[in-house]
Amino acid sequence: MKTVFKRTPTLKDCPTHYCPGCGHGIAHRLIAEVIDELGIRGSTIGIAPVGCAVLEYDYIDVDMIEVAHGRAPAVATGMKRTNPDKIIFSYQGDGDLASIGAGEILHAGHRGEQITVIFINNAVFGMTGGQMAPTTMADQITATTPKGRNVAEEGYPLCVSELLAVLPGVSYIERCALSTTPNIRKAKKALKHAFEQQRNKAPGLSLVELLSTCPTYWRMSPADATKWIDNEMTKVFPLGRLKG
Amino acid sequence: MNLLVVIQMAGKININIERCKGCGLCIMACPKGCIIVSKKSNKNGFFPAKSDNTDCTGCGACAIICPEAIIEVFHNQSSKIETIAEPAKKPKLSLMKEKA
Numbered sequence: 199m200k201t202v203f204k205r206t207p208t209l210k211d212c213p214t215h216y217c218p219g220c221g222h223g224i225a226h227r228l229i230a231e232v233i234d235e236l237g238i239r240g241s242t243i244g245i246a247p248v249g250c251a252v253l254e255y256d257y258i259d260v261d262m263i264e265v266a267h268g269r270a271p272a273v274a275t276g277m278k279r280t281n282p283d284k285i286i287f288s289y290q291g292d293g294d295l296a297s298i299g300a301g302e303i304l305h306a307g308h309r310g311e312q313i314t315v316i317f318i319n320n321a322v323f324g325m326t327g328g329q330m331a332p333t334t335m336a337d338q339i340t341a342t343t344p345k346g347r348n349v350a351e352e353g354y355p356l357c358v359s360e361l362l363a364v365l366p367g368v369s370y371i372e373r374c375a376l377s378t379t380p381n382i383r384k385a386k387k388a389l390k391h392a393f394e395q396q397r398n399k400a401p402g403l404s405l406v407e408l409l410s411t412c413p414t415y416w417r418m419s420p421a422d423a424t425k426w427i428d429n430e431m432t433k434v435f436p437l438g439r440l441k442g
Numbered sequence: 443m444n445l446l447v448v449i450q451m452a453g454k455i456n457i458n459i460e461r462c463k464g465c466g467l468c469i470m471a472c473p474k475g476c477i478i479v480s481k482k483s484n485k486n487g488f489f490p491a492k493s494d495n496t497d498c499t500g501c502g503a504c505a506i507i508c509p510e511a512i513i514e515v516f517h518n519q520s521s522k523i524e525t526i527a528e529p530a531k532k533p534k535l536s537l538m539k540e541k542a
Contacts, residue, residue, distance in 0.1 A: 199454065199516040199517070199518060199519075200516060200517045200518075200519065201514060201515070201516055202500060202502060202515045202516065202517050203502045203505040203506075203513070203514060203515035204514045204515075205511050205512075205514075206511075209511055213461050213510070214509075214510060216509065217463075218463035218464055218465035218488070218509075219463075219465035219466070219467055219509065220509055221509065222509070223508075223509030223510055223511065224507065224508075224509050227509075227511045378471070378507075379471055379503040379506050379507055382506050382507060383506065413465075419466070420465040420466055420467050420470075421466055421467065421469075421470040424467070424470070
């Protein structure tokens with residue numbers, strides 16, 4: 199018997215604290231596989247977000263740092279400027295990147311910092327109890343919008359990738375989904391390209407947005423949550439390469 | 443005449459059931475439908491996914507979608523796989539009906 203798939207060494211062999219069916223586990227595994235395939239485990243520094251993935255440093259076996267809420271691109275800027283030969287990536291959720299950290303990511307892209315940002319978009323604040331996030335879609339029911347998000351009062355969902363794609367300092371942006379096996383394969387290709395961009399010293403910021411599931415606060419089964427990404431979320435957040 | 447037939451499938455998966463959270467994504471992803479929910483819970487109280495490996499082709503769809511990364515996929519060596527069924531022969535099509 200020949201082993202064709204097993205746990206990659208960079209992903210630590212320990213159980214995660216995520217809810218059953220959460221997309222964070224898939225995203226962690228893809229990042230670990232890409233780091234192993236590129237052979238950059240010794241020269242990579244990661245930045246863990248505030249949010250559900252706050253304990254990411256327990257799962258990925260590279261040097262990682264925990265920073266203040268939303269300030270990961272600002273810290274990554276300093277780390278990259280002082281260590282230009284290291285690979286710096288930040289892992290941020292939508293409450294972290296699109297809400298409190300919107301200014302930081304916008305100006306990091308505007309300055310053209312050579313960092314890689316992995317943006318997990320699950321349309322709610324998962325850690326604090328499923329409140330409305332900037333990326334929550336119109337008429338989506340959350341803990342703070344029990345009748346659905348009313349665009350007249352709470353505004354429209356924020357498409358961060360489209361916002362950043364117009365900046366000249368950004369080199370690569372792609373949006374993928376962690377819903378089905380083909381989409382996860384595409385997401386891994388996108389992550390690999392983003393890390394290669396930084397390793398090859400391509401000028402500019404590279405960002406990969408991953409549409410992820412939150413079955414607990416979407417209040418559906420994990421299998422239904424993946425279908426909801428394909429049927430509903432991709433209408434507002436279309437998949438594909440936006441730049442680069 | 444030896445009637446013993448050893449059925450050897452092209453693939454096999456191994457699920458670490460003590461770490462499984464029973465989300466069911468692998469059951470949704472399996473194209474052959476050969477992963478089922480176990481009736482016996484693990485030590486964390488989840489009902490884990492269980493493979494019966496009856497029809498596994500080793501495609502790895504379950505391992506790619508597993509959020510806990512606890513599925514290992516194996517392939518049999520190609521020389522050892524035996525063909526146990528052959529496709530039915532299609533009848534020859536002819537424009538003219540043959541006369542008896």
